[in-house]
Amino acid sequence: MKQIFKNITIVIAFLFVLPTVFAQLDIINAAEYKALVKSDKNVVTVHAGKAKNYNANHLKGSILISYKDTDQKGDIKGLMMSPQDLAKFFGESGISETNTIVLYDNGSQKYSTRMYWLLKYLGAPNVKILHKDKDEWRKARLVLVSTPTKGKATTFTPSVDASILALMADVEASKDDANMVLIDVRAANEFDGTEEKSNGHIPGAININHKDFLTESEAFKSADELKALVEKAGATSDKTIILYCTTSIRGAVGYVAFKNILEYPNVKLYDGAEQEWITKHKLEK
Structure with missing residues (x-):
């Protein structure tokens, strides 16, 4: 009887925290990232910040996709490319909408969140944001390297969420x-x-x-x-x-x-x- 009561208590407590858990499923920490990479062979990790930061060091296996590379040319600074051009660019860079996509930047959240929004706009269903917290990364023993990784070209099929x-x-x-x-x-x-x-x-x-x-x-x-x-x-x-x-x-x-x-x-x-x-x-x- 005590065990049944204990189980019920656990379930009730879980239900109270469930909304918060689900609300932040797209924001993961270093330990969660390490487990994700180990369990999901479909993960593509993207350094979404500046090339100079990527070249200094980056997560092993991550590819560089600078936020600036998604801008269209023209007089108005910072406008994103058309959905078709974005999809072509992401596909050529090694990202498909079928991938589990993990994004990070230099820690400011600016570039990873921008890339997150772009990918969600294109309809990618499984996109994560990993905050660059040096202490967390060190505890999780995430490996940093300076050798670049080039993504294998694939196809990205957009499903725009206007x-x-x-x-x-x-x-x-x-x-x-x-x-x-x-x-x-x-x-x-x-x-x-x-x-x-x-x-x-x-x-x-x-x-x-x-x-x-x-x-x-x-x-x-x-x-x-x-x-x-x-x-x-x-x-x-x-x-x-x-x-x-x-x-x-x-x-x-x-x-x-x-x-x-x-x-x-x-x-x-x-x-x-x-x-x-x-x-x-x-x-x-």
Whole structure:
């Protein structure tokens, strides 16, 4: 009888923590990554940051795909390539939508989350983010090397999820829609235009610095901490959340925080960001 009661208690406790566990399934730590690589032969690990960091050292077997390589050419900086071009690029780089894809960067979360959003936009179902925490990596005995790994070309078949992309029309509508919250994740002096290179922010936007989603070690904060942060700013789960920065690199950090940790149902990234907006509109200070 005591054993039955014990089992019931365990099940109840598990049910209470289940939402948090599922909310963060796409965010893994070093120990989970090591176990994943051992159990899943379909894993492709991607260093999503800068080439200089990859060349200095990187996870053994990981391939380099710089976030900059996914940008289209043109006057507006940072716009992603078309879905067809992105799929072709990822396939040639060694990634298929059928892979388990693990992304990491230099630890800032900016580049791994940007790549995460791109792959989810293309419909890749199994994408993970591994935070570069040196202490965790050391404890898990993850192997770092300087020898590059080249991915084997494959085919990436996209299945675009347009629901996570905000267009300029969505951003324009957000100013007069109480059910939408537009969030500029840049630093406060960029948002208000006091920073030398900044012209201000998109009218109607509120400001939450992307660094406020992270701890001192640049890991994501807990769901409770994030909830207190965003709800104070008026970003509740019943609203559509649109995030942006200069080129929506930092905006992707906010996207992952809202989508994966807080489990908000309607979260979008404005890929065009400030750079596209200023081609047709004025900013506000």
